Amino acid sequence: MKRAITLVFIMTLMLSAKDYTNNPKTIEFMDKLVQKYNFKRTHLEKLFSDVKVQKSALRAFRPKVKKNRTPEQIAALKKRYPKYGAWDRYAKHKVSDSRVKEGVEFIKRHRTIFEKVEKKYTVPKEYIAAIIGIETAYGRNVGKYQIFDTLTTLAFEKNRRNKFFQKELMKFILLSKTEKFNPKNVYGSYAGAIGLGQFMPSNYEAYGVDFNGDGRITLQKPEDAIASVANYMKQNGWRKGEPVATRVGYEGMRFKAYETGYRKTYDRAQLKGIRPKEKWDYSGKVRLIKLNKEKYDELWYGAKNFFVITRYNHSAYYAMSVHQLATKIAARMKEK
Structure with a gap:
């Protein structure tokens, strides 16, 4: 048998x-x-x-086909994903109390590294930790896909992003030569992202830092990963000492007065009937970030540094989850 x-x-x-x-x-x-x-x-x-061949990875990038769903299927989807409460569902795990607690422990465990990195790159340690926490649960879940096989599958099996993955595969193979590692021994996400901060090979090359001075950029090691995330943020425009976001008030329960999202910017004088709920010393252009909650829309101003976080992941919800997690980590650290 x-x-x-x-x-x-x-x-x-x-x-x-x-x-x-x-x-x-x-x-x-x-x-x-x-x-x-x-x-x-x-x-x-x-x-x-x-x-x-990594079939499960390939399924995520197959050409999108419009599906003709039955009324029953549509009803089931609406029940699973109600019109309201998208932010509540998104933030439930991203900004959980356990993730805050683990973030505090992660910073304490690597305190010396964080102090040196924050001094060099001027990105607050809680934001670096929050990104790593959301990406890989502080390194516990860096992915189980063999990167070479995954990128090869996505580069040469038909899907909607073949050219992108061919470039990433090229970068990965070049990295294996410069960083002296066996390309068959590296594991990561279904999309080919590597390490605690989940860098694609092109970002590995562009922003990776050998912070421990061992002659290699190893994004699976906390020293290099923490510094690389900070370098990514710094190179994409992080401004030292400036805020990220603040909650604002408006009339009503659902906000429709102005276009929202991280791309659209406003002078605050343009925005009638919208005011920060707390004192906010920031004179730059702002973005209106709307969080769809079950009973109302929560509205925020997003500053330049909020936009910088979206360079890591092009999603307003992602950037807000990083901000809220970082804020809670910082508050928890002050308590102790």
């Missing part, structure tokens, strides 16, 4: 593995690595000859 199970397991692995060395696009890809970057073809052929 055990032998039969073992044979089935081996057959499953064999069936899921694929040889990409005869794929015309892969051949062209390898040619570039050989001719432009002096890679050995035998090394590349060995890598691409045994790739486990």
